[in-house]
Amino acid sequence: MRTLVVDHPLVAHKLTVLRDKNTPSPVFRQLAEELVTLLAYEATREVRTEPVTIETPVATTVGTAFTKPTPLVVPILRAGLGMLEGMVKLVPTAEVGFLGMARDEETLDIVTYAERLPENLTGRQVFVLDPMLATGGTLSEAIRFLFKRGASDVTCICLLAAPEGLKRVEEGVGDAKVTVVLASIDERLNEKAYIVPGLGDAGDRLYGLAK
Numbered sequence: 001m002r003t004l005v006v007d008h009p010l011v012a013h014k015l016t017v018l019r020d021k022n023t024p025s026p027v028f029r030q031l032a033e034e035l036v037t038l039l040a041y042e043a044t045r046e047v048r049t050e051p052v053t054i055e056t057p058v059a060t061t062v063g064t065a066f067t068k069p070t071p072l073v074v075p076i077l078r079a080g081l082g083m084l085e086g087m088v089k090l091v092p093t094a095e096v097g098f099l100g101m102a103r104d105e106e107t108l109d110i111v112t113y114a115e116r117l118p119e120n121l122t123g124r125q126v127f128v129l130d131p132m133l134a135t136g137g138t139l140s141e142a143i144r145f146l147f148k149r150g151a152s153d154v155t156c157i158c159l160l161a162a163p164e165g166l167k168r169v170e171e172g173v174g175d176a177k178v179t180v181v182l183a184s185i186d187e188r189l190n191e192k193a194y195i196v197p198g199l200g201d202a203g204d205r206l207y208g209l210a211k
Contacts, residue, residue, distance in 0.1 A: 001170045002179045006042050011035060015159070015183045019199045028205050029082055032131070035159060035183060036086030040127075043155050043181040044091060047071055048125060066093060072121065072151075074099050075129040076142055077114060079203035083129040083157065094127070099145065101138050110141040122150035131202040133161035133180070135193050136168030143173055153177035160198060162189045 014035045017023055023031075052065040070093055075084045077100035088094060100114030118124075126146050130139055133156070143154050154177070156169075161182050169180065186195045199205065 001173050001176075003166060003185075004042060004179065004181045005185060006039055006181065006183060008038065011038050011183050014038070015199075018159070019197065021200065023205075025205060025208055032082050032159070032202075032206065033086035033089075036083040036129070036157060037090050039157050039159075039181050039183060040087050040090045043127060043157050043179070044071075046179075047091075069124055070094055071125045071127060072097055072118070073127045073129065074117065074142070074146070076101060076138060079131050079206060080129040082202070082206035083131060083159075087127065087129060087157070091127075099128075099142055101141060103137065110137050112141075112145065115145075117146075117149065120150055121146060122152075124151050126151045126154045128154060128156045130156065131159045132195060132198070133158040133165040133169065133182070134189060134195050135162075136165035136172070139165070140169050140172035143169070143176070143178060147176055153179075155179045155181060157181050159183050159202070160195050161185050162187075162195045164189050 014031045018028060018031055048067040049064045050067045051062050054061060054063050071091060073087050073094045074097045075081050077098060097117035098114065099117065101110050101112050103110055128142055133139055139156060146154050158180065163185060166185065186198055188196050190196050
C-alpha cells in the first residue's frame with residue numbers, strides 16, 4: 001500500500017478552516033469540496049490514458065483521453081457524498097457508484113447495507129471517497145469488496161487519517177494495489193475512536209445531526 005500526504009499551502013489552509021469547530025456547515029461543505037479537488041489532482045496521476053487524434057480549429061493533433069472502461073468513483077455513504085462533487089468536477093467523465101457500510105453495534109462487524117455498483121469491475125480503476133480514516137474497519141472492508149468484484153487497483157481519498165487506521169488498512173489489503181491520498185495523518189484515536197485533533201464527525205458537520 002502506498003500512502004501520499006499532499007503537502008501544499010492551499011490544502012493546509014482549507015484543512016485548518018475545516019478543523020475549526022466554529023466553521024458552519026455551508027462553509028464546511030464548500031471547503032470540503034475544494035479540498036477534495038486538490039487531493040484528487042494528486043490521486044489521479046496514474047489514471048490510465050491513451051492517445052487520441054483530434055481536430056483543432058487549426059490542425060490535426062494527438063491528445064490524451066481516458067482508456068475504457070473509465071474510472072469509477074465510489075463515495076462511502078453518507079459522509080463520502082460530501083466529497084463527490086469535488087471529485088467529479090475534476091473527472092467529469094468518470095462513472096459513479098455508491099457503497100453504504102456501517103458497524104453492527106452487537107457483533108462489531110462491518111455490514112454492507114446499500115450498494116450501487118457494476119457486478120463486474122474487472123480492469124477498473126476505482127477511487128473511493130471517505131473523509132475520515134479512523135479505525136480503518138469500513139475502508140478495509142470497502143477495499144476488499146471492490147477487489148472481490150474484480151477492480152484492478154483502488155485509490156482512497158480521505159481528508160484525515162489516524163495512524164491506527166492506516167496500519168489496519170495496510171495489514172488488511174496485503175499485496176493489493178492500493179493508494180491512500182490524504183491531507184493529513186493526525187496524532188491518534190481517542191477512546192471514542194475519534195481522530196485527534198481531527199475535525200469531529202464529518203457527516204454531522206457536512207449535513208447536520210439527523211434527529
